[in-house]
Amino acid sequence: MKNAKIGLLFYSIIVFVHFFSRKYFLQYLGDEFIGVTTTLRSILSFLNLAELGVGTAVGFALYKPLFNDNRDELNKIISLVGFIYKKIGYFILITGALVSLFFPIIFDNTEINLSIIYFGFYSFLIAALLTYFYNYHLILLEADQKAYVVTSYFQSANIVRLLLQTILAIYTQSFFVWIFLELIFSFIFSIIIRKKVKQTYPWLILNSKSTKDILNEFKTLTKKIKQTFIHKISAFVLTSTDQLLIFSLISVKSVAFFGNYQLIFNQINSLLNSFFKGSGASIGNLVAENNRDNIDKIFWELMAIRYFIGGIVSIGIFYLLEPFISVWLGEKYVLNRFVLILMVINFLISQIRVPVENFKNAYGLFSDTWAPAVEIIVNLGISLVFGRLWGIAGIMLGTLVSLSIIVILWKPFFLYRAGFKRNFLDYWKHNLKLLLSLFLSFYIIDFCTKTFMPKISISNFYELVIFAIKISICVIVIYTPILYLFNKGFRDATQRFLVIIKNLNKSWKK
Numbered sequence: 001m002k003n004a005k006i007g008l009l010f011y012s013i014i015v016f017v018h019f020f021s022r023k024y025f026l027q028y029l030g031d032e033f034i035g036v037t038t039t040l041r042s043i044l045s046f047l048n049l050a051e052l053g054v055g056t057a058v059g060f061a062l063y064k065p066l067f068n069d070n071r072d073e074l075n076k077i078i079s080l081v082g083f084i085y086k087k088i089g090y091f092i093l094i095t096g097a098l099v100s101l102f103f104p105i106i107f108d109n110t111e112i113n114l115s116i117i118y119f120g121f122y123s124f125l126i127a128a129l130l131t132y133f134y135n136y137h138l139i140l141l142e143a144d145q146k147a148y149v150v151t152s153y154f155q156s157a158n159i160v161r162l163l164l165q166t167i168l169a170i171y172t173q174s175f176f177v178w179i180f181l182e183l184i185f186s187f188i189f190s191i192i193i194r195k196k197v198k199q200t201y202p203w204l205i206l207n208s209k210s211t212k213d214i215l216n217e218f219k220t221l222t223k224k225i226k227q228t229f230i231h232k233i234s235a236f237v238l239t240s241t242d243q244l245l246i247f248s249l250i251s252v253k254s255v256a257f258f259g260n261y262q263l264i265f266n267q268i269n270s271l272l273n274s275f276f277k278g279s280g281a282s283i284g285n286l287v288a289e290n291n292r293d294n295i296d297k298i299f300w301e302l303m304a305i306r307y308f309i310g311g312i313v314s315i316g317i318f319y320l321l322e323p324f325i326s327v328w329l330g331e332k333y334v335l336n337r338f339v340l341i342l343m344v345i346n347f348l349i350s351q352i353r354v355p356v357e358n359f360k361n362a363y364g365l366f367s368d369t370w371a372p373a374v375e376i377i378v379n380l381g382i383s384l385v386f387g388r389l390w391g392i393a394g395i396m397l398g399t400l401v402s403l404s405i406i407v408i409l410w411k412p413f414f415l416y417r418a419g420f421k422r423n424f425l426d427y428w429k430h431n432l433k434l435l436l437s438l439f440l441s442f443y444i445i446d447f448c449t450k451t452f453m454p455k456i457s458i459s460n461f462y463e464l465v466i467f468a469i470k471i472s473i474c475v476i477v478i479y480t481p482i483l484y485l486f487n488k489g490f491r492d493a494t495q496r497f498l499v500i501i502k503n504l505n506k507s508w509k510k
């Protein structure tokens with residue numbers, strides 16, 4: 001609850017700051033500059049593949065010693081993390097330097113000066129390396145259900161940085177100043193969060209050296225890291241290669257146009273993740289208790305909640321995103337409708353997959369390394385072929401097909417077989433009820449909007465807000481009772497929520 005409250009508090013601030021600043025960045029710095037910086041971040045994300053898997057695997061290893069307050073074990077694991085992260089940091093630094101040698105070729109068709117591109121890339125690279133060399137301890141805060149600490153300092157720094165960048169973009173239009181602020185605030189956050197780790201865990205040895213004995217002691221953990229590395233590569237391909245594909249197959253300005261849509265989806269994801277901040281660590285604690293009936297009950301409560309919130313938001317985005325883009329930035333930034341439909345479906349899948357992923361991670365089920373390989377091949381293969389034919393829509397299609405094969409079909413099967421040790425048919429028996437509830441609700445909502453809310457021209461934020469209120473009321477009034485009627489998990493989650501509200505009222509009265 002504390003993680004959720006802090007997450008929601010900062011989200012309510014940061015979402016406004018992000019949309020406010022984005023408009024001025026595009027206006028005063030230009031579409032091309034924003035497209036270039038987005039592409040640079042995507043290249044850096046590709047280099048960060050070396051880290052993928054460490055955080056997830058170590059989180060799995062930390063749950064039990066945190067549950068038992070085994071400080072000696074925790075110090076050993078964090079020491080191992082520091083050893084691995086430093087190796088990764090050196091690899092990223094060297095690889096990044098080599099990749100930057102090809103920037104004159106990669107950015108040959110852009111009008112942005114190469115000095116700015118190099119300054120931006122190395123600033124983003126240094127900011128990333130701070131985590132590997134200086135701040136790897138914050139992984140303990142995440143696993144210890146104290147994600148609110150990281151959120152508080154990180155988002156505070158983000159808010160101040162974005163406001164300063166906006167003001168200076170308006171008055172200086174300087175690319176160098178904008179990038180310099182990115183770099184300096186990374187240092188500020190790193191210094192503050194390290195001090196907080198020292199305060200929270202005074203017994204933690206921050207600069208311990210990992211020995212061969214520790215490496216031998218945690219052979220299982222290193223094996224898990226190798227397995228999760230493969231899984232995280234596929235997650236990277238799904239989320240971070242779209243900009244690179246758009247840059248290479250279409251244009252750098254298209255990266256900025258797509259980035260506007262992606263900003264909205266990312267901010268909504270941040271909001272929804274705020275509701276469940278720390279839930280991954282809580283599920284790890286639940287699995288450590290090993291109460292199978294309680295695990296099954298909570299899994300379906302979380303699935304129902306994700307369907308409920310994800311369904312409401314997905315339907316809302318479908319009707320509201322295009323008029324929002326038009327009012328916020330202008331008609332020229334509205335993409336093809338097919339792109340929107342594919343992005344909404346991909347977003348919905350990203351929401352309903354989370355409980356499966358969290359429980360799968362909590363059980364340490366990373367051995368299905370063939371699955372992400374298939375996901376990568378399908379995603380890139382379809383994206384490259386159809387991206388040339390249909391542009392951004394073709395790239396989104398690749399993501400959808402790969403998600404359907406691995407995320408919707410395989411991962412729940414693997415969790416039920418190797419984790420829950422239950423009949424996989426039980427999963428689809430419950431999941432089909434959730435899916436049918438959503439599809440039936442959307443059909444009714446679409447009929448109602450076409451009948452009672454014919455399409456009108458929205459020219460300002462006031463009209464957009466009124467339309468959004470009407471859509472939201474329609475979605476909630478129709479979807480909630482249908483989901484409650486057909487799904488026990490949602491009924492259980494509702495009862496749990498009512499108990500929480502009742503207890504909060506009692507505490508306030510006291």
